[in-house]
Amino acid sequence: MAMSQALSEEEFHRMQAQLLELRTQNYQLSDDLRKNTAELGALRQKNGLLERDLVKAQKALNKSKKAQEVDALLSENEMLQGKLHSQEDDFRLQNSTLMTELSKLCTQIEQLEKENRDLKQEGGASISSPPPNSASSPMDGELLRLQAENSALQKKMKALQEHFDRELQRQTVAHGNQQDATETDGSAGANGESDVSGEGSVGDSAGERGEKIQLQHRDKELHELEMALNTEQEEKRLLKEQIHSLEASKQAEVAKLQEEMMKLSDKLKKKQER
Template sequence: MAQALSEEEFQRMQAQLLELRTNNYQLSDELRKNGVELTSLRQKVAYLDKEFNKAQKALSKSKKAQEVEGLLSENEMLQAKLHSQEEDFRLQNSTLMAEFSKLCSQMEHLELENQQLKDEASKAGAAQAGSVVDGEEKWMLEEKVKHLEVSSASMAEDLCRKSAIIETYVMDSRIDVSVAAGHTDRSGLGSVLRDLVKPGDENLREMNKKLQNMLEEQLTKNMHLHKDMEVLSQEIVRLSKECVGSPEPDLQPGESS
């Protein structure tokens, strides 16, 4: 009985061992299949990562290209602004030079009238030889002096007014250029150009600087012209004072006024 049970137990254990081996083969086969599938999935993940990196680089390059295109558009806008302001400066300079020439002619006329007044006063004193200057002639001389004084004051006032207009225009132009330059600096595209644009294309910034320098040069010329007009205004005031202060012919001794 014990021997029969032992034989039965042996058979049962053999059956269990066979079942375990079968399960082991199945599990090994599944493990092999899973390993192959895992390797395939890893290859797919690596491929997808590579494609994702390519897509990111392409997207970044596209954004940088758009930023560079924006910088080029800004450069073209600055060039157009320069051409427009150059034309404005040319017209303004032409107008100012015409006004300057007119003021020079008026100053020469004032100098001539001033000299004529002095000559007339000198001749009147020598010709009358001790007589009182004729009242009507004296009145005419005084009227000429008053006329020169009023004319000089009017020209000085007109010159000051135009100088103020010029100064305001120049300051506004400087502000416009500064804003444009500041906008370019704040755009933060320097790194974009270094990363994407070829080194030879980085002269865009130099072009912008040259355009701004040309604008500054035009503004400087206008400032010099403004100073010249101030000097002319001072000369007109000086002539006006000379006209007002021209001495009348002295009376000869023994003559009554």
């Protein structure tokens, strides 16, 4: 009984010691908790301050970046504006040059088309009239001279042909009348008839020789006129060939100028699209 009480007292003291130790630990833990709570509050406050500073720093950094970006954009904008002004100046210069060339080509094409129309209207008879204040070409003068000679030769040949036909008809009628008169006078005397017929034969032969000479002379003139006319026609044919060749070259030149004008127009459109 005493042993159990003694053990109980020991256990009581041990338990009491443990209780004191636990209370001491509890106090220490409570102090640590208060300290930790205070430190946590301080850390939270410090964290809030740091977060506010971080936000301010980020805002300042963003502003700085935006300012740098704005400066870079402004610099790039100025550079692009300079390039744009330079390209506009180049475009104006090229446009002015192209318009000048286009105007020259249009003038040349109009002039060539006018000359081509004149050539077609003349029908190969003469070269188209040159522009004002310009001298006539040698081909114009030669062609006009040949045309005048041709007209004169044709008129002269026609007049000689009519005269030759009239003379031939008159001689034919006279010769027929003379034969009729000779046959009706066949009963005349032999001597008188011989003398008269001899004199008539001499007169007729002299007249016929004169007429033959005249006819030969006229035939020669007609032959010469015919040769001159053929020469004139050949010269006209050669001139027509030259005119057709010139017309073809003019048309080729007009086509070439039109092609160049189309190329310049395409270049101008491309420049304007840019």
